[in-house]
Amino acid sequence: MALAKMKADTTEARLSGLSLPEGAAWANAARADAMDRVCRMGLPTKRDEYWKYTDPTTLTAPDAAEAALFHNDEGPLFDAVDRLKIVFVDGVFDAEASDDLAGEGIEIARLADAMSADIHWAKDLYGVLEARGQQPVERPLAALNTAMATDGVVIQATGKVGKPINLIYLHKDVRSDAVLHNLVKVEAGAEVTLLETGPAAARFSKQLEVEVADGGAFHHVRAQGRDHERRAVTHCFARIGAASTFKSFTLTFNGVLTRNECVLEIIGDEAVAHVAGACVGDGGDFHHDDTVFITHDAVNCESRQVFKKVLRNGATGVFQGKILVKEGAQKTDGYQISQSLLLDEDSQFLAKPELEIYADDVACSHGSTSGAIDEDALFYLRSRGVHPDEARTLLTLAFLAEALEEIDNEVLAEDLRDRLEGWLARHS
Amino acid sequence: MNAMDTVEVKEGVDQETVDAVKELSGNYKYGWETEIEMEYAPKGVNTDIVRLISSKNNEPEWMTDWRLSAFARWENIEEPTWAMVNYPDIDFQDIYYYARPKSMEEKPKSLDEVDPKLLATYEKLGIPLKEQMILAGVEGAEDVPAEGRKVAVDAVFDSVSVGTTFQKELEKAGVIFCSISEAIEKHPELVKKYLGTVVPPSDNFYATLNSAVFSDGSFVYVPPGVRCPMELSTYFRINAENTGQFERTLIIADKGSYVSYLEGCTAPKRDTAQLHAAVVEIIVEEDAEVKYSTVQNWYPGDEDGNGGIYNFVTKRADCRGDRAKVMWTQVETGSAVTWKYPSCILRGNDSQGEFYSIAIANNMQQADTGTKMVHLGKNTKSRIVSKGISAGKAQNTYRGLVSMHPKAKDSRNYTQCDSLLIGDKCGAHTVPYIEVRNNSSRVEHEATTSKVDDDQLFYCRQRGMDEEEAVALVVNGFCKDVLQALPMEFAMEAQALVAISLEGSVG
Numbered sequence: 001m002a003l004a005k006m007k008a009d010t011t012e013a014r015l016s017g018l019s020l021p022e023g024a025a026w027a028n029a030a031r032a033d034a035m036d037r038v039c040r041m042g043l044p045t046k047r048d049e050y051w052k053y054t055d056p057t058t059l060t061a062p063d064a065a066e067a068a069l070f071h072n073d074e075g076p077l078f079d080a081v082d083r084l085k086i087v088f089v090d091g092v093f094d095a096e097a098s099d100d101l102a103g104e105g106i107e108i109a110r111l112a113d114a115m116s117a118d119i120h121w122a123k124d125l126y127g128v129l130e131a132r133g134q135q136p137v138e139r140p141l142a143a144l145n146t147a148m149a150t151d152g153v154v155i156q157a158t159g160k161v162g163k164p165i166n167l168i169y170l171h172k173d174v175r176s177d178a179v180l181h182n183l184v185k186v187e188a189g190a191e192v193t194l195l196e197t198g199p200a201a202a203r204f205s206k207q208l209e210v211e212v213a214d215g216g217a218f219h220h221v222r223a224q225g226r227d228h229e230r231r232a233v234t235h236c237f238a239r240i241g242a243a244s245t246f247k248s249f250t251l252t253f254n255g256v257l258t259r260n261e262c263v264l265e266i267i268g269d270e271a272v273a274h275v276a277g278a279c280v281g282d283g284g285d286f287h288h289d290d291t292v293f294i295t296h297d298a299v300n301c302e303s304r305q306v307f308k309k310v311l312r313n314g315a316t317g318v319f320q321g322k323i324l325v326k327e328g329a330q331k332t333d334g335y336q337i338s339q340s341l342l343l344d345e346d347s348q349f350l351a352k353p354e355l356e357i358y359a360d361d362v363a364c365s366h367g368s369t370s371g372a373i374d375e376d377a378l379f380y381l382r383s384r385g386v387h388p389d390e391a392r393t394l395l396t397l398a399f400l401a402e403a404l405e406e407i408d409n410e411v412l413a414e415d416l417r418d419r420l421e422g423w424l425a426r427h428s
Numbered sequence: 429m430n431a432m433d434t435v436e437v438k439e440g441v442d443q444e445t446v447d448a449v450k451e452l453s454g455n456y457k458y459g460w461e462t463e464i465e466m467e468y469a470p471k472g473v474n475t476d477i478v479r480l481i482s483s484k485n486n487e488p489e490w491m492t493d494w495r496l497s498a499f500a501r502w503e504n505i506e507e508p509t510w511a512m513v514n515y516p517d518i519d520f521q522d523i524y525y526y527a528r529p530k531s532m533e534e535k536p537k538s539l540d541e542v543d544p545k546l547l548a549t550y551e552k553l554g555i556p557l558k559e560q561m562i563l564a565g566v567e568g569a570e571d572v573p574a575e576g577r578k579v580a581v582d583a584v585f586d587s588v589s590v591g592t593t594f595q596k597e598l599e600k601a602g603v604i605f606c607s608i609s610e611a612i613e614k615h616p617e618l619v620k621k622y623l624g625t626v627v628p629p630s631d632n633f634y635a636t637l638n639s640a641v642f643s644d645g646s647f648v649y650v651p652p653g654v655r656c657p658m659e660l661s662t663y664f665r666i667n668a669e670n671t672g673q674f675e676r677t678l679i680i681a682d683k684g685s686y687v688s689y690l691e692g693c694t695a696p697k698r699d700t701a702q703l704h705a706a707v708v709e710i711i712v713e714e715d716a717e718v719k720y721s722t723v724q725n726w727y728p729g730d731e732d733g734n735g736g737i738y739n740f741v742t743k744r745a746d747c748r749g750d751r752a753k754v755m756w757t758q759v760e761t762g763s764a765v766t767w768k769y770p771s772c773i774l775r776g777n778d779s780q781g782e783f784y785s786i787a788i789a790n791n792m793q794q795a796d797t798g799t800k801m802v803h804l805g806k807n808t809k810s811r812i813v814s815k816g817i818s819a820g821k822a823q824n825t826y827r828g829l830v831s832m833h834p835k836a837k838d839s840r841n842y843t844q845c846d847s848l849l850i851g852d853k854c855g856a857h858t859v860p861y862i863e864v865r866n867n868s869s870r871v872e873h874e875a876t877t878s879k880v881d882d883d884q885l886f887y888c889r890q891r892g893m894d895e896e897e898a899v900a901l902v903v904n905g906f907c908k909d910v911l912q913a914l915p916m917e918f919a920m921e922a923q924a925l926v927a928i929s930l931e932g933s934v935g
Contacts, residue, residue, distance in 0.1 A: 342867030
């Protein structure tokens, strides 16, 4: 079917002048395939159903809009944790600022190096999960990322990795347009924690492909910048094996436009997959979109989606979540909750929590609520002598707590809680 | 109203549903055809057909023009594909857009003049046209004290409204209840004022088609302050093969009035799929209340998915005045494909919308149904209770929208969507859209999907029920919230239908 004109024009304008990066033969083939997917699907426009609540125009425009640099007055996140730091400045690896790419039970390489090697395990993963994730919903921006990415890291965990790996994304150029692609392969029984922090660029396209083999565990904690003007689209594609664990948590402070897509495919029995997110947004420019798609294709698995949004001064929060239970995926336990706290009359919350179920012996449910701070709770706290501002902060933190509880590492969770408190204090 | 008439209703357990299941034993009860001479317009649709339908109904020019402009628009829009339903492409030029019993070329003055064969058709269906006494008394029924609850029926046989009962008593109350073609003739000012104001001809593909080619339907006007003395009812029935039925229903509840409207349908067995694209518009003025209940058990096609009705319906209520109230209740058990979203536009302050739905899909049936609650006025309330049941290889989707406009301060919505799966080859899906654009409103949405509880089944089996009985009982319990919202007569029929529709899905 011919693409609608708007889509065709958008795609043509974005792709004109782009040329695929060069690497090893397999890498060139993977990129060419991805570009074929982009051309076939066309880039999203605001008329696409999947982009009903988020306008992708600035993400598909040929050039990135300017984003002022933000001078952070707080220390780096997760500083209390002994971690392996890998630094990218405006989407380019910074070897000097980074630690040595080595650790126990782990092999790390720069994506650019992996893609130039004739033989590399990345061949079986790069763009593979992304291509699988194009069904049943098309994600052309992910395919564009696969086609164009030159930097990122490839991580192979072969044992229980003690130190978390922290990808630090710095933003130093007001017009930077960064494309990063990371791969994580968690071998059977292995365990790794990946942290991602920082605003990254004026416009940021980031993809993470994760394969968790049987009995493996992948923990992911991400904090998306603070008070910056960045526009971002991120994708996480994961394939989850038997009896393995996948846990991802994202905290978003402000930013102009953020679309986080998470596409999980559970293929092994008795696996556990949790995706959670908390976001706090202030101002009419703020638009945050969590789009999650979890496919259950195995027996006796558990999935959770927990998303909380606090919105004020005309901010917009979007949640599109889906649980797909395939035929035969019996004993699935799927739960999805999306809630928003609207702190004033101008903010809005748009949600589309979906279930699609083809197996009968399952327990799947979702809930979604939206409303203001509970006046009764506020009154209760005030009657106990708590100042109204403090009471609001307390109730807001309590509202976000359910999402933060999804972080297993208490030190990391505490750090994020402190940042949230700081943000609320500045924006009250 | 029909299925239950012949079956004794016993206390407690749904013995009746079981009897009904047995009685049917795999065959669609209403799968027969009445041999009445039909008058067809040629197959297909074009401006000539639109003009023909209009002239057959003796419509004034403004009405013909209205239809033609809708048709012109329809030619330039595409069929929607977003619903989770699959069916072969419909050839819109291979359908009869107009068919009516030949003996009806002259409209009957009273029901006595109605073709006896037609009346026999209704009798087979169990429509209480005859038994209700008042029917026979088209002349002077009001003298006979009616027993029990009264129901006025505007029966539609294929495309032409055949006879309307209870006219006189309704007239006394000032209620106008007639076919839409009659309303166009006798009350053009009302039709002109309201037709297409809730579902505009440009609304969607099927509504636009309906606007161009609707052949008949019902019209209700309840004047200010009047509580309609009886429940109004329409029976739709598709009879001729390859006839698309395009009814148009327009209900106007003026200030402070009340009306309860029942709609139920059965259709005979057919091999080729049939199209049904109706439009229902309801206008609810200040302080008025409308209840609209539907039991739909059209032919769902056979176990392999051959035949069955395609049901693409647009239903919408507009609460124009303050404190207006509308309640949709539906029991959808039939049709091969259902595409139906009865909606409420809550424009008036303090207005209320409610939607109660049971959708059952068995064998190869596909249902994509739900509601839209559009909150525009302050302090508006809406409630959605949807129960979807899938069995066999059926696909059942709830699709709904709750929208809180920035100006709809202090509004409230509660949504509950529950799905029940019987068997491992069917699907149950939930696609809610929730749009909250102010913070003083509260929106709550809950959805669950589960299978028939083994413990409950075990308990029933232990008490001596067979598996089918037990499932029928559990499913009826699952649907209780909705069944309770139905008017009495319908509740009984609906309960039976729930069991009948699931027949053959267990064991």
